[in-house]
Amino acid sequence: METRTQMYYARRGEITEAMRRVAEREELDAELVRSEVARGRLTLPANVHHLAGALDPMAIGKVSRVKINANIGNSQVSSDVTGELEKLATAIKYGADTVMDLSTGGNIDGIRQALIAASPVPIGTVPIYQAVQGGPDGKWEKELEELTAQDLLDMIEHQAKQGVDYMTLHAGILFEHLPLVHGR
Incomplete structure (x- = not known):
């Protein structure tokens, strides 16, 4: 289909x-x-x-009401599905119309799948965050500087197949700024 x-x-x-x-x-x-x-x-x-x-x-x-977005997400320091689901529930309880998952560590795919399964509101992501953490399974054996445009396109496709509703694409990253995102 x-x-x-x-x-x-x-x-x-x-x-x-x-x-x-x-x-x-x-x-x-x-x-x-x-x-x-x-x-x-x-x-x-x-x-x-x-x-x-x-x-x-x-x-x-243009013709719709103003919307409220809430940002949630884990890190390499703090990462668990239960905590992210609690953040999602709290965001929705207080009126979030959309939720952006800014996760950057741990089981990013598992957390995202749980959020999408539980969420009545659209879930967004920033695909490059997962790309710099080792890709869909966290096992890309590439240095940050070795990521290609195709790697980012593959990540976008991967997240779309998971059910992500909207994405923020940082397409203008300068090579000299890559070290600034390494380890975040």
Whole structure:
């Protein structure tokens, strides 16, 4: 099955279930939601893998309400699934519309999978954080300076397949700044 985006359907004139849910949540006409998605002025951060689980679709854009993002994440010093799930629950309890997982150590994949499985709100990431920690399984045997554009693209694909709904891409890192992120 080929995966299609909300924009794909919106540009074909189709209103998806996710668009209908957003219209309901935002108190907007479903056709307005479809039209704004088609124009690129409204986005529904809803990965199909997350949408099949706990995700309740929401929208960010010109015609929607203001949204609140919460940042959570572990480190090489402190890393456990239970702690991150507690942070997720607290963020949602206090009104976070989206949650960004900034994990940089430990079992990053396991934590992310648990967050996605439990989260009714979109989960975002910064893929380069995991790339510099050794890749999807933590076993890339490369020095930081040896990471390639393909490594980053592979990480983006890996996280998308996990169900990540949105990503921050740091594509303008200068070579001379690489030592500054080493060991973080």
